[in-house]
Amino acid sequence: MGNRCAVIGVGQTHYTTKRRDVSIAGLVREAAVRALEDAGLTWKDIDAVVIGKAPDLFEGVMMPEAYLADALGAAGKPMMRVHTAGSVGGSTALVGASLIQGGVHDRVLVVAFEKQSESNATWALSTHLPFSASLVVGAGGYFAPHIREYMRRSGAPDHIGTLVAVKDRLNALKNPYAHLKIPQISREMVEATPMLWEPIRYLETCPSSDGACAMVLSSEKAVTGTPAWVLGTAMRSEPIFRAGRDTVNPQGGKDCAADVYRQAGIADPRRDIDVAEVYVPFSWYEPMWLENLGFAAEGEGWKLTESGATALDGDIPWNASGGVLSSNPIGASGLIRFAEAALQVRGMAGERQVDGARRALGHAYGGGAQFFAMWMVGRDKP
Amino acid sequence: MPSEELIAEHVLEFPGGYTRTTGPVIGRFLTELRDGRIVGVRTAGGRTLVPPLEYDPDTGEAVTGEFTEVGPTGTVEGWAWVSEPRAGHPLERPFAWALIRLDGADTALVHAVDAGDVRAMRPGLRVRPRWRTGRTGHITDIESFVPEVTRIVSPVRTEYRVRPGKSLARFLEGIERGIFLGCRCGSCGKVYVPYRLSCPECGVAITEETELPDTGTITTFAINNLPDPRAPEVPFVSAYILLDGADIPMIALVGDVPAHEVRQGMRVRAVWVPEEERTASMSNIRWFAPTGEPDVEL
Numbered sequence: 001m002g003n004r005c006a007v008i009g010v011g012q013t014h015y016t017t018k019r020r021d022v023s024i025a026g027l028v029r030e031a032a033v034r035a036l037e038d039a040g041l042t043w044k045d046i047d048a049v050v051i052g053k054a055p056d057l058f059e060g061v062m063m064p065e066a067y068l069a070d071a072l073g074a075a076g077k078p079m080m081r082v083h084t085a086g087s088v089g090g091s092t093a094l095v096g097a098s099l100i101q102g103g104v105h106d107r108v109l110v111v112a113f114e115k116q117s118e119s120n121a122t123w124a125l126s127t128h129l130p131f132s133a134s135l136v137v138g139a140g141g142y143f144a145p146h147i148r149e150y151m152r153r154s155g156a157p158d159h160i161g162t163l164v165a166v167k168d169r170l171n172a173l174k175n176p177y178a179h180l181k182i183p184q185i186s187r188e189m190v191e192a193t194p195m196l197w198e199p200i201r202y203l204e205t206c207p208s209s210d211g212a213c214a215m216v217l218s219s220e221k222a223v224t225g226t227p228a229w230v231l232g233t234a235m236r237s238e239p240i241f242r243a244g245r246d247t248v249n250p251q252g253g254k255d256c257a258a259d260v261y262r263q264a265g266i267a268d269p270r271r272d273i274d275v276a277e278v279y280v281p282f283s284w285y286e287p288m289w290l291e292n293l294g295f296a297a298e299g300e301g302w303k304l305t306e307s308g309a310t311a312l313d314g315d316i317p318w319n320a321s322g323g324v325l326s327s328n329p330i331g332a333s334g335l336i337r338f339a340e341a342a343l344q345v346r347g348m349a350g351e352r353q354v355d356g357a358r359r360a361l362g363h364a365y366g367g368g369a370q371f372f373a374m375w376m377v378g379r380d381k382p
Numbered sequence: 383m384p385s386e387e388l389i390a391e392h393v394l395e396f397p398g399g400y401t402r403t404t405g406p407v408i409g410r411f412l413t414e415l416r417d418g419r420i421v422g423v424r425t426a427g428g429r430t431l432v433p434p435l436e437y438d439p440d441t442g443e444a445v446t447g448e449f450t451e452v453g454p455t456g457t458v459e460g461w462a463w464v465s466e467p468r469a470g471h472p473l474e475r476p477f478a479w480a481l482i483r484l485d486g487a488d489t490a491l492v493h494a495v496d497a498g499d500v501r502a503m504r505p506g507l508r509v510r511p512r513w514r515t516g517r518t519g520h521i522t523d524i525e526s527f528v529p530e531v532t533r534i535v536s537p538v539r540t541e542y543r544v545r546p547g548k549s550l551a552r553f554l555e556g557i558e559r560g561i562f563l564g565c566r567c568g569s570c571g572k573v574y575v576p577y578r579l580s581c582p583e584c585g586v587a588i589t590e591e592t593e594l595p596d597t598g599t600i601t602t603f604a605i606n607n608l609p610d611p612r613a614p615e616v617p618f619v620s621a622y623i624l625l626d627g628a629d630i631p632m633i634a635l636v637g638d639v640p641a642h643e644v645r646q647g648m649r650v651r652a653v654w655v656p657e658e659e660r661t662a663s664m665s666n667i668r669w670f671a672p673t674g675e676p677d678v679e680l
Binding site: 020021060128129130131132133134135136137138140141144145146148149152194195196197198199200239241242243244245 | 532533536538544545546550551553554570572573574576582583601602603604605606607608610611612617620621622629630632633634635646663664680
């Protein structure tokens with residue numbers, strides 16, 4: 001795994017539908033400044049910048065990293081852009097961490113953003129290229145059949161998705177940065193919302209958000225403040241069209257989890273991990289990923305959700321922050337998972353803090369559930 | 383026959399209009415307006431009144447002779463939307479009457495805000511005056527206030543010349559003839575459709591073509607309630623269809639069956655457009671429709 005790496009600063013913007021008061025540069029700057037303040041550092045303390053975002057077609061800005069170099073204090077420093085679809089926020093953190101672990105730099109600023117209000121992600125994801133052999137219907141239309149197949153295979157009752165939709169929105173009420181704040185959220189309310197891509201209801205999907213998240217990563221000798229130590233990092237990908245590919249429980253996700261658990265010494269994730277921030281953009285992905293990530297046996301994930309184990313007061317809280325279901329600046333969503341995991345083990349998660357969290361999982365996925373990025377962070381130095 | 387009610391139109395207007403002597407305070411304000419500036423007057427208590435008043439409404443004292451330039455930007459404190467402007471209104475299109483506190487002022491000025499749409503109005507909206515040319519020293523020298531520029535539209539358009547590529551072109555040739563062309567990997571034996579030139583599992587080149595029937599099984603599906611240009615109606619079903627003999631499903635529309643009667647395991651067959659309408663395009667297949675055969679166990 002190379003040299004030790006720690007998260008020493010986290011900065012987030014308040015996620016919202018439209019940040020009309022700032023440019024894209026102003027948005028990423030806001031998150032970066034907060035991360036630097038958290039670390040007690042200034043721009044001159046940063047050696048390199050890694051930036052991530054989802055497709056350029058979302059904002060229509062080609063190579064935004066070039067335009068954002070000044071806003072991120074990157075003049076005269078290495079700067080690179082990462083893009084791995086929806087998992088990009090996670091991959092961005094991992095590329096930054098690798099620069100520390102490889103001994104290349106001592107302090108790296110990682111930042112990811114999306115300003116969805118500048119266009120429409122569903123439009124950008126379904127551009128109807130000529131000569132297509134396949135019907136593509138945006139993210140919800142893509143994932144709905146796989147959720148239906150999960151329900152068939154596992155025999156999960158219909159209401160499991162609504163439980164997650166409620167739980168994550170209740171958690172969001174404790175997170176000052178969360179986008180969706182629905183104090184009166186209830187199963188009845190979720191079930192009363194229309195089916196968009198059946199079996200996915202309106203309130204079982206993530207919102208469209210503007211926002212940015214940043215972290216300062218540090219080598220052991222350059223640590224300031226309260227560190228969250230990186231215990232393991234892994235990325236995996238698999239082709240979207242492959243005969244026999246399991247789209248419900250993808251091999252890439254299982255392999256990625258096994259790798260990161262091995263590095264972090266996790267034998268039983270449910271027992272050994274205190275809190276997990278997992279990319280759940282549609283509520284049913286909680287039970288699906290509970291199985292994919294080894295928190296439950298295949299077909300049993302929904303029982304964990306139903307039992308309340310993943311609630312903030314359960315034995316393995318998932319998405320204490322409110323998760324992607326409550327805030328979704330797409331390119332940043334993965335980095336937010338990784339940052340929230342770090343905040344938990346640093347004991348800096350405010351009202352959404354899980355008491356005594358020592359080891360946390362950050363997870364992101366993207367594309368047609370084919371790109372995976374994960375890290376484990378801990379309070380104690382590995 | 384009842385007698386008609388007696389009605390007459392009547393106008394009361396002093397010929398040439400009334401005059402108003404302004405006095406020094408209001409006169410200064412209007413003189414500055416004529417020059418494209420907005421000023422307020424200070425009170426003895428240190429407040430800046432905009433528009434200026436001759437006498438401090440708090441104390442009844444005369445205001446000081448001290449004038450100070452304010453704005454030109456101000457903040458909307460409240461408004462009423464006028465959706466149907468009348469003849470005497472400053473604008474002919476819908477607008478807001480707004481209380482605007484100009485930067486540096488302690489009081490708000492009433493004026494029109496040309497915001498285009500009521501949804502653009504909010505407390506805290508920052509606005510600037512739009513000046514009239516040929517000013518005369520009148521409050522209407524400001525035609526209206528307009529929101530600051532906070533957003534632009536940036537049209538981006540890229541034109542492509544797209545070719546389908548060798549394998550997809552070959553597949554679409556088949557579709558033009560009413561045939562699903564697939565291929566079999568010589569290494570793992572998996573049958574792919576659409577036809578492709580390499581195996582995503584083994585990485586080897588695929589050379590064996592194979593024709594597949596236009597029948598298959600729905601493995602899973604979504605009922606889409608959002609409109610799509612390629613779907614005839616809402617809701618529409620997009621399904622993973624495993625053609626008989628294939629090892630990978632294709633995503634396609636399902637039709638000729640109510641959306642909520644579609645099932646996983648349902649047997650379907652492609653519905654082709656008439657031969658004379660066919661082109662090298664997937665639009666040759668309207669959708670897949672149930673065959674009526676018993677469902678397949680998945």
